[in-house]
Amino acid sequence: MIDAKTRYIVLIGDPVEHSLAPIVANAVFEREGANYAYIAVKVRPEDLESAIAGLKACGVVGLAVTIPHKIEAMKYIDEADDFAELVGALNLIHFKDGRAIGYNTDGYGALKTFEEEGITLNGKKVVILGAGGAGTCMAYQALLAGAGEVVILNRTAEKAYRLVENVKKKMGCCVEGRIGGLPLTKENVTESLQPAEVLIHTTSVGMYPNEAETLVRAQQLRPGMVVYDLIYNPLKTQLLKEAEKAEAIPINGLGMLVYTCQRAVQVCTSIEPPLDLMKRVAIEGRS
Ligand SMILES: NC(=O)c1ccc[n+]([C@@H]2O[C@H](COP(=O)([O-])OP(=O)(O)OC[C@H]3O[C@@H](n4cnc5c(N)ncnc54)[C@H](OP(=O)(O)O)[C@@H]3O)[C@@H](O)[C@H]2O)c1
Known part of the structure; x- marks a missing residue:
């Protein structure tokens, strides 16, 4: 149940309405009894910088980043993992100790x-x-x-x-x-x-x-x-x-969705997500 102590991972993209990631990640939090929630919000390209800064200021633990922001979001982080640096694009930002750390887990x-x-x-x-x-x-x-x-x-x-x-x-x-x-x-x-x-x-x-x-x-x-x-x-x-x-x-492509969602949960919460549950929920969500 969401309460005043709930911590958030937020998926930002445009469009985001069809993403399966929220139901997959939230099934993990429910199973683990963890007070986290994964939500998706539509962010227009012209609002990207202020959305990232605003969500960081609100204390969310991380952002999953999808189309069309994966390249542009590289401008608004403090450091990136090797693969994000190489590719020049990210799909995850973890806010840690006041810093924004970018990852590419695709x-x-x-x-x-x-x-x-x-x-x-x-x-x-x-x-x-x-x-x-x-x-x-x-x-x-x-x-x-x-x-x-x-x-x-x-x-x-x-x-x-x-x-x-x-x-x-x-x-x-x-x-x-x-x-x-x-x-x-x-x-x-x-x-x-x-x-x-x-x-x-x-x-x-x-x-x-x-x-x-x-x-x-x-x-x-x-x-x-x-x-x-x-x-x-x-x-x-x-x-x-x-x-x-x-x-x-x-x-x-279902495995890629599940594994990238797994990495987002691991990096942002230190919970070890059960893959079998994530796959089952993703397949049920698809059908
Ligand atoms: N399973 C997962 O977790 C996962 C993760 C990421 C992406 N995906 C999937 O991968 C696909 C691409 O995503 P993206 O992020 O790479 O999108 P993107 O950056 O917009 O690239 C789209 C690609 O599709 C090509 N394309 C579009 N319509 C075409 C057509 N009618 N004929 C030939 N080529 C066409 C584009 O060619 P032009 O350059 O000529 O426009 C471009 O190469 C999507 O279906 C997405 O759902 C899946």
């Missing part, structure tokens, strides 16, 4: 999901569709996880090229020859996927309410290929249906 969420499925990226050829916030994060994470080669395809080709240049600048010679960018055309998707072992889909194509849409068909996939779709609404996107047809390994 890559962690993806890696934990792979780990759960017994998949490693080491030495593998990875194709990433999309060069937005999630695509950027996955490009850095795949290379850090030892991917042999990463090819990024994006509808706006310049964004893919810019991302490749940024990665090369920041990661230096260790990524030389391991990263490339292409325009997202059917031919480029087909050619890139031929030698690939892992496909990571980070665009919003196929997300509710456009559930019939997909950028990739079964004929372009192979048995045993990992097909990871970051979307979790719906849980089985058209892309994952195509992966099933091709006897590839389909993985949805």
Whole structure:
């Protein structure tokens, strides 16, 4: 029950109405009998600075940060963890001893999901569709996880090229020859996927309410290929249906949501959230 001693984690974004994170985190607090609450508020881009300062002044313990604030919020923190610094974006701010500490746990969420499925990226050829916030994060994470080669395809080709240049600048010679960018055309998707072992889909194509849409068909996939779709609404996107047809390994975005929510609770409250409960609540929340 919320009372005068309740402490808050606040999700800020625009839109935030469809986020599952509040029901997942609040289920943890209820189970643990912890006097915390996780709430979501819509914050417009022009209000970001004052919202962060105001919530800090109100004594909230942390902010989960989502679209479209992940990059801009980097301006309003005192320090960042290594991955947020590398990517130039964050998804969590912890207020501690008067300081605002930024974290990026999206890559962690993806890696934990792979780990759960017994998949490693080491030495593998990875194709990433999309060069937005999630695509950027996955490009850095795949290379850090030892991917042999990463090819990024994006509808706006310049964004893919810019991302490749940024990665090369920041990661230096260790990524030389391991990263490339292409325009997202059917031919480029087909050619890139031929030698690939892992496909990571980070665009919003196929997300509710456009559930019939997909950028990739079964004929372009192979048995045993990992097909990871970051979307979790719906849980089985058209892309994952195509992966099933091709006897590839389909993985949805629910794990990433749960693991990033788990990290937010761990960092901001020191509670060790029960993953099984979080997954169950997330699946129930989806349906
Ligand atoms: N599971 C999770 O916890 C989790 C976490 C983060 C994100 N996500 C999901 O990842 C997706 C992207 O999020 P984001 O933060 O990266 O968004 P974003 O920064 O807005 O990027 C959107 C990406 O989608 C591409 N795109 C949009 N419409 C397209 C179309 N019709 N055809 C081809 N490409 C198209 C954009 O290409 P252009 O550059 O050409 O516009 C861009 O690459 C969303 O579905 C989101 O729900 C899931």
